[in-house]
Amino acid sequence: MGKLFYIMGKSASGKDSIYQKLLENKEFHFKRLVIYTTRPVREGERDGQEYYFVTEEIFQELKRAGKIIEDRGYGTVCGLWRYFTADNMELDKHHYLGIGTLESYEQLKTYYGAEKLCPLYIEVEDGERLKRAIAREELQEKPQYEEMCRRFLSDAADFSEEHIQRAGIERRFQNTDLNSCLRNIETYLKSMI
Structure with missing residues (x-):
């Protein structure tokens, strides 16, 4: 039986980079959600x-x-x-890796059942996230700084401590260094598969 490993975190926390690296790791054989x-x-x-x-x-x-x-x-x-x-998804055959919000995680958990989902919550200090968000936006052909700021502020409410607890998130992964964060996640995944 497969599981859905679901990456969550505020914008510019490194979710996409972690997602890509985990997909590239052939040890896990993840399908993409x-x-x-x-x-x-x-x-x-x-x-x-x-x-x-x-x-x-x-x-x-x-x-x-x-x-x-x-x-x-x-x-x-x-x-x-x-x-x-x-x-x-074919959870009866494969493990999947996805990215989303706390809200989507809760809805997927309701739909598939808690035993089928495994949350991977990524955290980064807000000042560092803001620097990363600005650097990413500067690379866009038409930077949308106003939207970036809206998203940053919205994350404070969407990923409040109350919402994290309500979603049942118990384990968090600090992404101050991508390689270190990945090693911690990979160790955790091995214990869950």
């Missing part, structure tokens, strides 16, 4: 890798067809951006 989004593609992202990039119309079609497990909408400075998960 690729979620959907209606937001624009960022520099370097590819459809079907980080996300499936779809229109609002496709989201509505999938919703009408009853294929959506969980969805979140964010009123951004660029309009409504949706992120959602459709039921397309």
Whole structure:
């Protein structure tokens, strides 16, 4: 029986880097949980890798067809951006690796059962996160600093200590150094698989 190992953390905490490194580690044989989004593609992202990039119309079609497990909408400075998960995993055959929010984790846990999900919560000190977020935004062809700031502030509420506890997150991984953080996560994963 497989599990869904679900990476969570505030923006610019290193989730995408950790996700990529864990997928590259052939010891775990993870399949990707690729979620959907209606937001624009960022520099370097590819459809079907980080996300499936779809229109609002496709989201509505999938919703009408009853294929959506969980969805979140964010009123951004660029309009409504949706992120959602459709039921397309074979947990009876494979281990999966995904990235999301506390809210999506709780909804997936309700849908699949707590025994099928394993949270990987990534933490980084806020000042360091802000530096990373600015550096990442500077690399974009059209930097969206206003949206970056909105996301940063929104994370304080979305990932409050109360919400972390409510989601049942017991283990946290400090990402002050990517390689050290990865070693800690890999050791933990070996104990869970």
